[in-house]
Amino acid sequence: MNTKTVQTSDALDGGSLAIQSKNVRFCWPGQASELTFPDIHLPRAQHLFLHGPSGTGKSTLLGLLAGLQAPASGRIDLLGRNLGDMRAGQRDRFRADHIGVIFQQFNLVPYLSALDNAILPCRLSPLRQTRAGQAPENTARELLKQLAVPEEHWHRNVTKLSIGQQQRVAAARALMGNPEIILADEPTSALDTNNRDRFLDLLLTLAARHNSSVVFVSHDQALAGHFHNQMTLEADS
């Protein structure tokens, strides 16, 4: 499978980069073809829109950037650190400290309330707890408010919320404690056009406030204009 880059930013030194990847390849067990990915060069506080047809490897690439899988070859540096140099435990720590994720299934903890889900990164990372300020619960409340999750739902079990509300709780959790990188996989798939645009504006505005970089996966090319950089994954014809 071939992939190509449509547009990326100008080169900067490693210290100012959120993400740098080179010659990354990956093959899922049991799959005949290897996925090859374009190089990424994403400055801190800039956002990347990652799009392409189904099956071209968008979710796989986010998993590699999150350190959930390791590339078969190539190199990924986040915030100037080579993921390949870290042991599994160090990658987990790095993810908890520096990466917010909004994945397709939201990965919310089903038995916790919306508020407790939003606070969770602070329980897992002292660094994010420190960054969230003296009272992380107040920060979580503020984020839920900004993301328009109605207050009467904050103490409800998160599975009792609508899909759109769950997506916004997942976004609040990803933003909690100001991680430098936010990885979002189709977070607007369940929203209508109005809510989709509002959600995206909010996510990018809140991320910009904290100098976070967002990598945003979507099929929906109409969203591309919100982003500094774009990358297309394409299947072989």
Ligand SMILES: Nc1ncnc2c1ncn2[C@@H]1O[C@H](COP(=O)(O)OP(=O)(O)OP(=O)(O)O)[C@@H](O)[C@H]1O
């Ligand atoms: N856990 C897995 N085990 C085996 N193969 C997988 C796994 N996850 C993905 N794949 C395969 O890897 C390829 C890329 O899948 P991926 O989900 O990354 O694509 P995608 O572009 O995100 O697709 P979509 O837009 O439909 O979500 C596909 O051929 C898929 O079948």
